Every structure is written in C-alpha cells, then in structure tokens.
Amino acid sequence: MRFSIPEVSGSVKIVVTVKLVPDTNAEKKIDPASKRLVRAGMETVLNPYDEYAIEGALKIKESLGGDTTVTIFSMAPAASKEVLRKALAMGADDAVFLTDAGLEGSDVWGTAFAMAQGLKKVGFDLVICGGLADDGSTGGVPGALAEYLGVPGFTNCRRVDVTGNTLKVQRETDSGYQVVTGAMPALVSVTMAIGEPRYASLKGIMGAKKKTIATLALADLGLDHAVGGDGAKTEVATIAAPPVREKARIVEAADGAAGAKVIFDLLKEKKLV
Numbered sequence: 001m002r003f004s005i006p007e008v009s010g011s012v013k014i015v016v017t018v019k020l021v022p023d024t025n026a027e028k029k030i031d032p033a034s035k036r037l038v039r040a041g042m043e044t045v046l047n048p049y050d051e052y053a054i055e056g057a058l059k060i061k062e063s064l065g066g067d068t069t070v071t072i073f074s075m076a077p078a079a080s081k082e083v084l085r086k087a088l089a090m091g092a093d094d095a096v097f098l099t100d101a102g103l104e105g106s107d108v109w110g111t112a113f114a115m116a117q118g119l120k121k122v123g124f125d126l127v128i129c130g131g132l133a134d135d136g137s138t139g140g141v142p143g144a145l146a147e148y149l150g151v152p153g154f155t156n157c158r159r160v161d162v163t164g165n166t167l168k169v170q171r172e173t174d175s176g177y178q179v180v181t182g183a184m185p186a187l188v189s190v191t192m193a194i195g196e197p198r199y200a201s202l203k204g205i206m207g208a209k210k211k212t213i214a215t216l217a218l219a220d221l222g223l224d225h226a227v228g229g230d231g232a233k234t235e236v237a238t239i240a241a242p243p244v245r246e247k248a249r250i251v252e253a254a255d256g257a258a259g260a261k262v263i264f265d266l267l268k269e270k271k272l273v
C-alpha cells in the first residue's frame, strides 16, 4: 500500500504519533470496576517517550530541509487537545487529533486500527512512534500500526537517515545495533538514544498558538470494524500490586564472628547453604 512516495530528498511528510498520558510524576490510581487508570483530576502531558520521536522527526526535517513537514497525530479524549501545543512549540508544523467517545476503551488492536485509518487520511511518507506509552506500556501499537498501514516497520531505532525515498536505520539490540535499510512509506519507532528532546523556545511557544490542530472523528474514518470497548479483542482480567516485601531484619552482633554466625544460621534455615 503506497501513500505519497517522495521522489527527491527535501519533500518528506513525517507524522509523529504522540500519546497523551497522565502526568508521569503523579500518583496513579486504578478504578477497580473498569480496571482502567483514573485520569480525572490529573494533568495530561505528552508521553515522554514520544518527545524523543518528535526530536527524531525534527532532526530529519532539519537535515533534509526543503518542503519536509512534521505533523503530530494523537488519539485521545477531547479535553486533552490543547496539550498538543507543546509538540507544536517544539517545532512540529501542525497536528491532527483523533477523538470520539466511541474510541473509549480501545485496546492496542482498536487503537492501532483506528489510528491507521486516520493516518491514511492524513497521508505520510514516514510515521515515527515512541517505543512505549508511559501509562498503557504495552509497546504493541507501533508494530500493529505498521501492519494495518501495510508498510515496513523498523522498531527500536537509535538513528534514522532519509535519502530520497530510502530509509537507513540503526536498530538497538542487546549487544549493539543493526543497520537496516528499506523504502518509504514506512514506520519507525525510536529509542531515547535518538537524542534528548529540545526545549520549546519562547518564539516556538508563541508560534504554536497559531498552528493548526485538525480534528478527526470516527465518522471521518469509515471503519469496517467496531473499535472502542465493544471492539476490544483483549480484556484486563485482574490488576494486582506486587507482594509487599518483608521488612528487613536488623541484627546487632557483638563482633564480626558473631555476625557471621547469625548470617550463616539464617542461610542454613532457608536451606541456602
């Protein structure tokens, strides 16, 4: 499936997917009935990992120059739309906000499916995702999105270079990195090694106020499958906190030898020696 294939370097349409998440430092609560995060009363911020994706996109735009553009794409509840101004202040050109009450309760499948249809409407040469959402944390969306878009997906990228319609990425692995090449249109997800996200300048903050945030709703997508809670293919069965660790036992011993004996006896009791 092809969308808009750039023939020359300098006219690449980059779309960065940005999730809007509850303040990463705030104490989180789960609603026991819905088993979902309680978002009411929490400040909403850009998913921190997606700020790296924005940085990666802006770097590509700077290296290519010309007509290259960076569009932000987010699917989130309506009330959080203006949070996207921060991404625009960092240097993105415009944003598209997919929102609809019918999307509420979407699992990874529904999210990726709906986002893919939205991205097809927007058009792209290169989609850049963060590697993980700070709240949902499945890391499943980028791969599913590449599949629904019908484009190659390059995950865990620490570096992305674009020449013409060719992509050359460095994929982080446990022991180093792989260099992988492919053609656009494509999707990449990036790691934090892509570069520290830039701060928005005062000029950027002022300019962001005038940039466009277009809105898409479910009716604009023409979906042939249910999404939201009704279309979810997964269900959170239970949510549990990890078991509380036993308190440490503090032993005061007269000297080193006595201390060593206490430790030895304890290890013996636990059948570890």
Ligand SMILES: Cc1cc2nc3c(=O)[nH]c(=O)nc-3n(C[C@H](O)[C@H](O)[C@H](O)COP(=O)(O)OP(=O)(O)OC[C@H]3O[C@@H](n4cnc5c(N)ncnc54)[C@H](O)[C@@H]3O)c2cc1C
Residues within 6 Å of the ligand: 017, 018, 019, 020, 036, 037, 039, 047, 049, 050, 053, 073, 074, 075, 076, 077, 078, 098, 099, 100, 101, 102, 103, 104, 105, 106, 107, 108, 111, 128, 129, 130, 131, 132, 133, 134, 135, 136, 137, 138, 139, 140, 141, 142
């Ligand atoms: C009305 C409405 C209500 C929603 N309520 C919730 C909710 O209560 N809790 C919740 O976690 N999610 C909610 N979402 C968003 C959606 O359901 C989740 O994004 C989805 O489950 C993603 O899973 P994840 O967090 O594990 O993403 P991951 O797979 O961990 O994310 C990896 C990367 O994929 C991209 N990505 C993921 N989700 C989005 C997104 N929504 N928009 C743009 N880029 C994205 C980002 O680049 C991210 O770095 C809601 C959406 C709408 C429209």
